[in-house]
Amino acid sequence: MARKKSGKLAAETFNASSQRIWDFVLEAEGAKVSDQAMTWIYEAALIKTAVAFEKLMLDCIVTAVNNDTSTISGNTGIEFPKHLTDEVCEYLVTGGGFFDFKGRDGLLKTIAKFVPKNHYLYQVVKDRSIRTH
Known part of the structure; x- marks a missing residue:
């Protein structure tokens, strides 16, 4: 049985x-390959990192929608069930x-369709000071 999506699992997978x-x-880098090959x-x-990041963001948005459908209900005018x-x-x-999505701004617009702007996912993506390394 597949595990339910979670933000923590998405981050661990990423x-x-x-x-x-x-x-x-x-x-x-340790192998003897041509400059072109490197x-x-x-x-x-x-490219693989970009794909992994897209998967991370999709999984996080899916998790957020599944946890609270009120924003998407408000944006669409359709009353969705709680889960x-x-x-x-x-x-x-x-x-x-x-x-x-087209860049960070496009990602923020996409996220805002599904969660309120005070949601942690929106805030983390919006915060330019967060660095991973």
Whole structure:
């Protein structure tokens, strides 16, 4: 049975993915590869990190919607039940398509559709002072 989504699980998954990507880059740096190959390795690592971040944000928004549907109910005019399945929440966020946002401002606009601006997820993404390293 699949585990229910949670912000903590999403963050742990992102951290593990990021560490595997970093380990891959370090291993590649130790190998004798051409400059072109190393460039492609860095590019692949950046793309994989961006995908992992998108997954983190999607999972966090799905978790937030599942925990409180009041914002999406207010934004759509549709009264949603208190809790929805993760699949329904993901559909509401993606519209059945891909999860995409244009930069930090686009991510904030997307998050604001689903949670109030005083929600921790919105506040963390908004806070420019937060650094991971």
